[in-house]
Amino acid sequence: MKLEKLKLKKLIVASSIVATGLMTNFAYAADNIKVGVLHSLSGTMAISETTLKDTVLMMIADQNAKGGLLGKQIEPVVVDPASNWPLFAEKGRELLAKEKVDVIFGSWTSVSRKSVLPVLEELNGLMFYPVQYEGEESSKNVFYTGAAPNQQAIPAVDYLMNDIGAERFVLLGTDYVYPRTTNKILEAYLMAKGVKAEDIMVNYTPFGHSDWQGIVADVKKFGSTGKQTAVISTVNGDANIPFYKELGNQGISAEDIPVIAFSVGEEELSGFDTKPLVGHLAAWNYFQSVETEANEAFIANWKKYIGDDKRVTNDPMEATYIGFKMWVKAVEKAGTTDVDAVEQAMIGIAVPNLTGGIAVMNPNHHLSKPVLIGEIQEDGQFEVVWETPDTVIGDAWSDFLPSSKNLVSDWTAPIKCGNFDVTTAKCSGQKF
Amino acid sequence: MLRLFSLLFFCVISFNASAAVSETQDNSALVALVEQLPSTKLNKMAPLIKAIAATSTPQVQDILQPLMTGDLYYLKSNKQVVAAHKNEQNQYQLTDVLTAEVLPAVAKSAIKKVRTNNRLRGQIRDLLANLDLTHQDKTVRLEAVKQLLQNPNQTGITSVTNLIKGEQDEQVRELMLVILLIDQLDTGSTAEKLSAAQQLSGRLESKVKNELVKQLDLLPEQPENEELRAVLSQSIDDIEQQATVYGLVENLFFGLSLGSVLLLAAIGLAITFGVMGVINMAHGEMMMLGAYTTYVIQQMFPNLIEYSLLMAVPAAFLVSGFVGVLIERGVIRFLKGRPLETLLATFGISLILQQLVRSVFSPLNRQVQAPQWMTGSLEINPMLSLTYNRLYIILFALMVFFSLLMILKKSSLGLHVRAVSQNRDMARALSIKSSWVDAITFGLGSGIAGIAGVALSQLTNVGPNLGQAYIIDSFLVVVFGGVGNLWGTLVAAMTMGTFNKFLEPSMGPVLSNIIVLVGLVLFIQKRPKGLFPQKGRSAD
Numbered sequence: 001m002k003l004e005k006l007k008l009k010k011l012i013v014a015s016s017i018v019a020t021g022l023m024t025n026f027a028y029a030a031d032n033i034k035v036g037v038l039h040s041l042s043g044t045m046a047i048s049e050t051t052l053k054d055t056v057l058m059m060i061a062d063q064n065a066k067g068g069l070l071g072k073q074i075e076p077v078v079v080d081p082a083s084n085w086p087l088f089a090e091k092g093r094e095l096l097a098k099e100k101v102d103v104i105f106g107s108w109t110s111v112s113r114k115s116v117l118p119v120l121e122e123l124n125g126l127m128f129y130p131v132q133y134e135g136e137e138s139s140k141n142v143f144y145t146g147a148a149p150n151q152q153a154i155p156a157v158d159y160l161m162n163d164i165g166a167e168r169f170v171l172l173g174t175d176y177v178y179p180r181t182t183n184k185i186l187e188a189y190l191m192a193k194g195v196k197a198e199d200i201m202v203n204y205t206p207f208g209h210s211d212w213q214g215i216v217a218d219v220k221k222f223g224s225t226g227k228q229t230a231v232i233s234t235v236n237g238d239a240n241i242p243f244y245k246e247l248g249n250q251g252i253s254a255e256d257i258p259v260i261a262f263s264v265g266e267e268e269l270s271g272f273d274t275k276p277l278v279g280h281l282a283a284w285n286y287f288q289s290v291e292t293e294a295n296e297a298f299i300a301n302w303k304k305y306i307g308d309d310k311r312v313t314n315d316p317m318e319a320t321y322i323g324f325k326m327w328v329k330a331v332e333k334a335g336t337t338d339v340d341a342v343e344q345a346m347i348g349i350a351v352p353n354l355t356g357g358i359a360v361m362n363p364n365h366h367l368s369k370p371v372l373i374g375e376i377q378e379d380g381q382f383e384v385v386w387e388t389p390d391t392v393i394g395d396a397w398s399d400f401l402p403s404s405k406n407l408v409s410d411w412t413a414p415i416k417c418g419n420f421d422v423t424t425a426k427c428s429g430q431k432f
Numbered sequence: 433m434l435r436l437f438s439l440l441f442f443c444v445i446s447f448n449a450s451a452a453v454s455e456t457q458d459n460s461a462l463v464a465l466v467e468q469l470p471s472t473k474l475n476k477m478a479p480l481i482k483a484i485a486a487t488s489t490p491q492v493q494d495i496l497q498p499l500m501t502g503d504l505y506y507l508k509s510n511k512q513v514v515a516a517h518k519n520e521q522n523q524y525q526l527t528d529v530l531t532a533e534v535l536p537a538v539a540k541s542a543i544k545k546v547r548t549n550n551r552l553r554g555q556i557r558d559l560l561a562n563l564d565l566t567h568q569d570k571t572v573r574l575e576a577v578k579q580l581l582q583n584p585n586q587t588g589i590t591s592v593t594n595l596i597k598g599e600q601d602e603q604v605r606e607l608m609l610v611i612l613l614i615d616q617l618d619t620g621s622t623a624e625k626l627s628a629a630q631q632l633s634g635r636l637e638s639k640v641k642n643e644l645v646k647q648l649d650l651l652p653e654q655p656e657n658e659e660l661r662a663v664l665s666q667s668i669d670d671i672e673q674q675a676t677v678y679g680l681v682e683n684l685f686f687g688l689s690l691g692s693v694l695l696l697a698a699i700g701l702a703i704t705f706g707v708m709g710v711i712n713m714a715h716g717e718m719m720m721l722g723a724y725t726t727y728v729i730q731q732m733f734p735n736l737i738e739y740s741l742l743m744a745v746p747a748a749f750l751v752s753g754f755v756g757v758l759i760e761r762g763v764i765r766f767l768k769g770r771p772l773e774t775l776l777a778t779f780g781i782s783l784i785l786q787q788l789v790r791s792v793f794s795p796l797n798r799q800v801q802a803p804q805w806m807t808g809s810l811e812i813n814p815m816l817s818l819t820y821n822r823l824y825i826i827l828f829a830l831m832v833f834f835s836l837l838m839i840l841k842k843s844s845l846g847l848h849v850r851a852v853s854q855n856r857d858m859a860r861a862l863s864i865k866s867s868w869v870d871a872i873t874f875g876l877g878s879g880i881a882g883i884a885g886v887a888l889s890q891l892t893n894v895g896p897n898l899g900q901a902y903i904i905d906s907f908l909v910v911v912f913g914g915v916g917n918l919w920g921t922l923v924a925a926m927t928m929g930t931f932n933k934f935l936e937p938s939m940g941p942v943l944s945n946i947i948v949l950v951g952l953v954l955f956i957q958k959r960p961k962g963l964f965p966q967k968g969r970s971a972d
Contacts, residue, residue, distance in 0.1 A: 213822065
């Protein structure tokens with residue numbers, strides 16, 4: 001027994017020596033540009049985030065094949081924060097302080113972003129965040145390439161009101177920060193549009209909720225008053241499948257009460273029985289089904305890189321794609337990877353969207369993007385049924401919340417502030 | 433854009449005018465309209481569809497039906513509009529919608545879908561409903577009448593007025609009458625309104641109540657309207673009273689359905705924990721194994737989805753039961769009389785099983801399909817419908833419960849199990865192999881957990897964490913019902929389920945769960961041995 005333990009210990013020591021040897025080797029290897037990847041590769045979020053890690057690696061490989069950046073090769077540094085929110089801060093610190101990466105691509109959930117944010121500001125790092133989120137934030141050290149609420153939720157409500165003719169709204173959500181903030185904004189927006197309080201129903205369910213019969217029956221009753229009713233769903237993760245199943249079983253079709261979802265994309269639908277979901281809606285800035293040359297090339301490239309013809313692409317992948325392209329352009333423009341120089345160079349950088357049109361990085365660190373609404377098809381893809389005529393500028397601070405309607409974010413001189421109050425002309429001093 | 437629109441408008445008018453002229457002319461008009469389908473934008477589709485329907489040619493249905501179901505395509509090469517269906521070779525079988533000519537099958541890339549959206553599909557459904565009113569199949573007629581009731585339009589109402597006398601089917605005729613009464617309520621004189629409101633009293637269709645409420649709101653405050661006002665309010669009250677009753681029935685059903693899920697999850701535990709006294713933290717994982725067995729069966733026999741659940745029940749029982757016996761023989765029997773260590777060891781086993789499933793099946797949820805007979809709902813009346821999957825699971829849970837009760841009460845195995853659990857030494861003295869009985873009992877409890885997993889696969893996601901979601905609830909049910917008492921488990925499960933569902937509408941799912949839990953804790957304070965405590969010497 002004792003002997004075995006000793007052996008094991010030796011093995012561990014030996015392997016760690018080899019490992020550190022390898023690491024230092026890398027550190028001293030030619031003067032590379034380092035890109036940190038901070039996505040969970042294990043735990044509950046691994047399903048979604050692993051895809052984004054692969055997307056960044058694919059983009060890096062492509063860039064290196066084109067001759068690298070500033071004449072240097074780009075070297076990825078992948079860490080695994082394991083869906084553990086505090087670990088995001090630790091791993092972020094490791095990337096910035098120890099690995100000295102020039103930029104980080106990472107995070108999915110808002111809570112993980114909030115966790116790593118203080119580290120980024122303390123060590124003056126740079127991170128690209130590629131997922132739709134609830135807004136109410138603008139940090140000097142983060143570029144938000146996913147949708148702000150006015151680039152997903154608000155246009156979706158407009159679509160429901162104008163095109164579907166919805167007058168009553170059910171706001172269903174999973175019980176955590178993103179749905180709660182988004183629903184607060186939506187409620188304020190609906191009220192501003194003249195929807196009465198009795199025509200809005202709000203309901204929160206825990207993560208992974210599976211017994212939807214009572215809630216769906218309530219929705220059915222709520223929708224039987226003769227006014228067109230629609231459901232706005234911020235239900236997250238695998239709770240969606242039993243929810244849509246129950247809708248189908250209780251005989252509620254997308255024509256009676258359409259459900260528009262903000263967290264259901266191609267990846268979530270792949271491999272699932274989509275029959276009960278057909279006709280329901282989702283709002284994103286990208287759908288795989290959009291036929292443009294750039295998108296077809298991207299999809300083909302992705303399938304080739306990952307070696308699986310069945311893999312799908314989705315919105316956060318496009319956001320990662322745009323973010324990476326923008327960073328490359330900004331580094332080329334600035335001629336250095338220095339964070340402050342790149343941060344200033346980023347503003348105004350334009351990169352073509354995969355779905356057509358041009359994405360521009362605004363002074364508030366949010367993108368201008370088109371908003372698309374798609375109907376779920378039987379093959380798990382989306383058919384675009386509506387899109388904004390032009391791109392929409394991401395708004396960091398919602399105009400529909402009393403606490404943030406006076407705030408703007410502008411990281412260009414002379415304001416240089418993430419939360420500038422236009423009435424008092426002051427920067428609150430809060431760092432993010 | 434404007435030009436296109438005015439062209440369309442012109443088309444509509446000209447077709448309406450020429451509708452009566454001759455069949456051939458109509459056809460050429462239809463051809464011209466159909467040719468526009470591939471190039472028309474979504475927001476310009478509505479008038480086009482209306483125009484197609486207005487031609488009243490026999491082909492209208494052949495065009496609109498596939499358009500509604502998403503089977504209408506056009507060939508990319510020559511823009512010919514076709515109805516397409518996937519065949520077994522993954523190719524698309526094409527039929528020209530105008531000539532009904534069958535074309536050679538093509539690959540997906542050669543055709544493109546004619547786009548619609550929910551609003552257009554609703555419009556088509558209304559248009560088709562008007563045509564289906566004269567369909568020979570009465571179920572189709574019934575659907576058509578229901579659709580018309582939901583969205584009444586003048587054309588439909590006129591046809592109903594003509595058709596109602598000749599209608600043979602009782603149910604269809606009744607709905608037709610409702611449609612006419614609603615129309616009468618909307619447009620008739622005061623006397624007509626009065627009689628319509630009286631006749632509509634007691635109808636449960638949501639449209640009826642909405643219409644009555646609308647009329648009541650619109651009614652001017654005049655003395656001559658008082659009678660009508662009284663009748664309207666009376667009818668609305670009648671309907672609302674019924675709605676309350678059916679609401680209660682529905683809630684009770686939801687409660688029993690949740691209760692039956694709890695019962696299924698807890699009943700296996702009632703044996704291993706209740707009868708044997710083993711705290712088995714891996715009980716949830718036995719359910720998970722059952723659910724995965726269902727998945728594997730569906731993968732093995734992809735053509736027998738309808739029967740997959742029937743096959744999965746015995747298979748899951750065997751798989752989980754076998755694993756249960758292994759656990760008992762391999763671990764638990766060495767820890768007899770040491771509950772803390774049993775708890776830790778079985779918790780470890782549960783983690784091992786979860787990780788095993790993660791490695792074998794990937795951490796992603798697996799998709800278990802629902803057979804046709806488990807989808808949809810049983811409509812008792814327009815206010816009350818029970819979903820089939822829940823209905824079957826209630827029946828299934830009761831079946832499992834009573835068969836287990838029979839096994840324990842009537843079979844010799846049951847006799848031995850009871851004997852060992854009541855007095856092990858005495859049982860052994862009477863030549864009962866107590867260790868063998870232990871293993872079989874544990875296997876039986878685990879096997880039943882596996883069966884519960886088959887049922888759960890229809891309600892929730894099949895993934896590595898499936899078991900954890902139910903283990904706490906299972907223990908609660910067993911403790912609440914009284915350890916070692918199967919009837920207690922039944923009553924406890926149903927009580928908790930119904931209680932939860934009656935609280936949920938006003939409290940939300942999170943709070944109602946908490947309240948049930950707090951209630952349970954208080955109850956246990958008062959009666960530590962649960963609802964039905966065991967009495968006598970065997971109680972210790």
